[in-house]
Amino acid sequence: METIETDVVIVGGGPAGCSCALYTSRADLKTVILDKNPAVGALAITHQIANYPGVSSEMSGEDLLTLMRDQAIQYGTDYRRAQVFGVDVTGDWKIVYTPEGTFKGRSLVLASGAMGRPASFKGEAEFLGRGVSYCATCDGAFYRDREVAVVGINKEALEEAQVLTKFASTVHWITSSDPKDNDAHAMELMHQSNVKHWSRTRLMEIQGDEAGVKGVLLKNRTNESNLELPVEGVFVYMSGSKPITDFLGDQIALKEDGGIIVDDFMSTTSEGVWAIGDIRNTPFKQAVVAASDGCIAAMAIDRYLNSRKAIRVDWVHS
Numbered sequence: 001m002e003t004i005e006t007d008v009v010i011v012g013g014g015p016a017g018c019s020c021a022l023y024t025s026r027a028d029l030k031t032v033i034l035d036k037n038p039a040v041g042a043l044a045i046t047h048q049i050a051n052y053p054g055v056s057s058e059m060s061g062e063d064l065l066t067l068m069r070d071q072a073i074q075y076g077t078d079y080r081r082a083q084v085f086g087v088d089v090t091g092d093w094k095i096v097y098t099p100e101g102t103f104k105g106r107s108l109v110l111a112s113g114a115m116g117r118p119a120s121f122k123g124e125a126e127f128l129g130r131g132v133s134y135c136a137t138c139d140g141a142f143y144r145d146r147e148v149a150v151v152g153i154n155k156e157a158l159e160e161a162q163v164l165t166k167f168a169s170t171v172h173w174i175t176s177s178d179p180k181d182n183d184a185h186a187m188e189l190m191h192q193s194n195v196k197h198w199s200r201t202r203l204m205e206i207q208g209d210e211a212g213v214k215g216v217l218l219k220n221r222t223n224e225s226n227l228e229l230p231v232e233g234v235f236v237y238m239s240g241s242k243p244i245t246d247f248l249g250d251q252i253a254l255k256e257d258g259g260i261i262v263d264d265f266m267s268t269t270s271e272g273v274w275a276i277g278d279i280r281n282t283p284f285k286q287a288v289v290a291a292s293d294g295c296i297a298a299m300a301i302d303r304y305l306n307s308r309k310a311i312r313v314d315w316v317h318s
């Protein structure tokens with residue numbers, strides 16, 4: 001699998017990550033953004049953004065984010081769709097793991113936002129990593145020819161369910177409401193031969209034993225009837241607000257409220273690692289605040305990397 005070395009690795013392609021990348025790229029630092037999904041961050045799902053300075057009050061969050069991303073790419077940022085599932089920040093090189101490859105950065109920026117949610121379904125926390133997953137791209141191949149459930153109706157759920165259709169014998173898609181008739185992705189998913197859609201249905205419990213998940217208990221909202229499905233994997237995609245830090249293990253210090261601790265330069269307690277935007281769990285979660293964080297971190301990183309000569313970079317051949 002591919003290993004890429006770079007100056008700056010940024011986890012997350014929201015306004016925080018994109019503004020940071022714009023500044024680091026313009027400072028001639030080789031920059032990679034790893035973004036799970038450009039459609040699921042807080043700005044991406046904002047219908048209309050009327051308070052971002054200088055842009056039309058009619059603009060959608062998704063359109064504003066596209067502008068930010070394109071601007072960073074135009075200045076040389078390498079933007080990649082990839083879900084980060086682990087990091088190692090103990091050495092000089094900060095190592096970032098994704099299903100698409102490993103990235104080694106002379107600096108690391110954490111900008112994955114706060115659209116995570118605490119495990120809330122019965123059995124979800126208990127079976128996390130033993131059948132419960134939030135990443136079909138990472139874990140889908142473990143479920144070849146097996147039955148799995150996908151819970152949720154947002155864009156991420158639809159895309160991840162599509163990934164799972166390549167592996168699973170049956171993908172049970174569980175949604176608490178009906179998808180809209182004009183939702184082309186939902187219609188396409190429902191027409192896949194190995195997808196079974198359970199609409200107006202709630203997940204009540206994820207069941208299993210020491211070996212992992214064995215099934216799910218569902219309740220139909222129309223007739224209140226219960227149903228058990230014998231699945232081995234459950235992929236949960238529900239929205240909610242909590243800093244996304246699960247891929248860090250216990251390597252970076254957090255505040256009691258789950259946000260990452262930073263100093264005035266957005267530097268975390270781990271040298272060479274910065275945190276920006278909603279992942280800090282700031283009291284004022286706004287796109288302009290996230291973008292400002294990105295700028296501050298980028299300037300601090302430029303200073304940090306250019307006064308530190310110890311690491312010999314492999315891509316300089318002179």
Ligand SMILES: Cc1cc2nc3c(=O)[nH]c(=O)nc-3n(C[C@H](O)[C@H](O)[C@H](O)COP(=O)(O)OP(=O)(O)OC[C@H]3O[C@@H](n4cnc5c(N)ncnc54)[C@H](O)[C@@H]3O)c2cc1C
Binds near residue numbers: 037082084284
């Ligand atoms: C419904 C709603 C309406 C809002 N309205 C406004 C408004 O009108 N005006 C305003 O200023 N602010 C608004 N906000 C707040 C604003 O959108 C956020 O403060 C801002 O988007 C935070 O930026 P961010 O870059 O920190 O995170 P996000 O925008 O959430 O971006 C995080 C990115 O990280 C990616 N990511 C997550 N986990 C991983 C992983 N493991 N690996 C790789 N990538 C990952 C996500 O896919 C996403 O692209 C709103 C928020 C919401 C939820």
